[in-house]
Amino acid sequence: MAKNGNISTSVIKRLPRYYRFLGELEKQGIERISSRELSEMMKLTASQIRQDLNCFGGFGQQGYGYHVASLRDEIGHILGVDKEFPTILIGAGNLGKAIAMHINFGTRGCRLAGIFDANPRLTGETVGSIAIRHTDEIEEFCKEEHPVIAVLCIPKANTQAIADKLVELGIKSFWNFSHYDLTIDHKGIEVENVHLGDSLLTLTYRTNQLGKAEDE
Amino acid sequence: MAKNGNISTSVIKRLPRYYRFLGELEKQGIERISSRELSEMMKLTASQIRQDLNCFGGFGQQGYGYHVASLRDEIGHILGVDKEFPTILIGAGNLGKAIAMHINFGTRGCRLAGIFDANPRLTGETVGSIAIRHTDEIEEFCKEEHPVIAVLCIPKANTQAIADKLVELGIKSFWNFSHYDLTIDHKGIEVENVHLGDSLLTLTYRTNQLGKAEDE
Structure with missing residues (x-):
């Protein structure tokens, strides 16, 4: 149709x-x-x-x-909700955990296959039913599991380097929550940047305008 | 200018x-x-x-x-980054905590004044330097502190009722992360709905299209 x-x-x-x-x-x-x-x-x-x-x-x-x-x-x-794109998530802080749970329950179109964090103290902790692995394991994991989507919940400074590495490892799409505007120059890669700060700033702008309207 | x-x-x-x-x-x-x-x-x-x-x-x-x-x-x-709109956050799960930290550090335009959760086991736990209060305390808090912005990180089912209550208590703007499409019929209220699921679905759509392009 x-x-x-x-x-x-x-x-x-x-x-x-x-x-x-x-x-x-x-x-x-x-x-x-x-x-x-x-x-x-x-x-x-x-x-x-x-x-x-x-x-x-x-x-x-x-x-x-x-x-x-x-x-x-x-x-x-x-939209592809009947797909199950294998997905990895990098960065298991509060935001990463929240997003992991979101993907695990009720999201269609992708299946969370692995969670990674550079902090060794998080290794082995589970989110939903998935154990957090150390970022050192990403390469081996990608070679075995062939994930297609990567969710980046990591600090701005590391984003571009990790993304470049992940493209080499076969990742095709990025859902990027870092404050870094990810741009990928390879052909056939999709990026969805989520800038929560931008969303909040448009709200403070509108809140500010409300105050001005009242003053008039 | x-x-x-x-x-x-x-x-x-x-x-x-x-x-x-x-x-x-x-x-x-x-x-x-x-x-x-x-x-x-x-x-x-x-x-x-x-x-x-x-x-x-x-x-x-x-x-x-x-x-x-x-x-x-x-x-x-x-944008109003030189403003400090007093802000409250409702729902201190992983997402709520991540958003609270985001507002506390590096966000301008608003100042996080209070965090609330319905789960009494979270009461007293701190996020950044702010202690979580029980949602029963919202009314009194609003009467004393006059927050202007509310961030909603709560389950879909409760969103409309809580938002209506918060409008009565003087909230002017909502940053809404619940899966509920908040609409407020009062004049002079601003709503910014953040639908993370929608953002991910547009990415799975584009990922799906990539696969099709390769097949052609």
Whole structure:
């Protein structure tokens, strides 16, 4: 059904949200939903929703709305939730542990295969059911388990060097939580930088604007 | 200098990244930078950069580029990094602890005033230098300390109810890490939802596309 060749990044970025909302509707036992109803829930315009979903072939039927379960299945399939990309996580501090638990429970599309930390005192400690290994073991692990995705929860200073090494070891995609803007010049590598600080700063900006509006 | 009345959300979302990159340049002792050089670093077009920075009044001088330190100061001022909005964090699991440390060290614009968790076994444990309090104490704390920002690191099921309560207690802005899409119908409230799962799903999508490209 999907005609997804070159879909714009902004549409792709909205798909997981559609997937979540449709999951909620399914849980509530709702079978069909119109683009208008979906738009009210998701605070998007109905025409935006029709446009987005049109990228993947016509899901909706004029006058009948969308079939919740099949739309969700199709979007899930496009997103790759039925995949199990083997994934490693580097850096088992509080953030790394939180992200590891997040991947372990309820996340689809990837399977956490290993957790690594440079601190030998953490070696052997378990997160979920996975024992933390020393970073010295990454190379051997990659050669045996062939992980595809690496999650980086490490200090900024080490990020580029570790990422370069991991590319050599076969990693194709990075989910990067370090404060370093990871850029990889190899072809065929994907990077998703998560800058929590940037997200908070946009909120303090808006909080600041609220105060100004009140002063006026 | 700033002429920031109604700046589009997409420009605002890019500002923290400018702020970070300019901070790096300042650390490296670089005084001036052209929009072309900045565009190469940031993987944006030079005209995009000129357009963005024009929103706030002309920072650059034709032929001289931007003065790194003053541009960074001005952007920081616009973002509100010189503010200290009192902030509370609810939910002191691994993620909550990681976020608390993040706010405590190196984040500007807000000051972590209190951490709360419903689990009485966590009461009194410290994160950074802040003792975790029981959620029963939130109301009294808000009446005394008047926090403005709340960070929610709590399970999905409780989010809307806690957020509604916090609005009554004077909270103006939410940084929401729960899996619940927080929407607040009161006027003058800001919400920044952080959906880590969505970010990972866009990465698994792109990883999946890589595999397909290789198969072709």
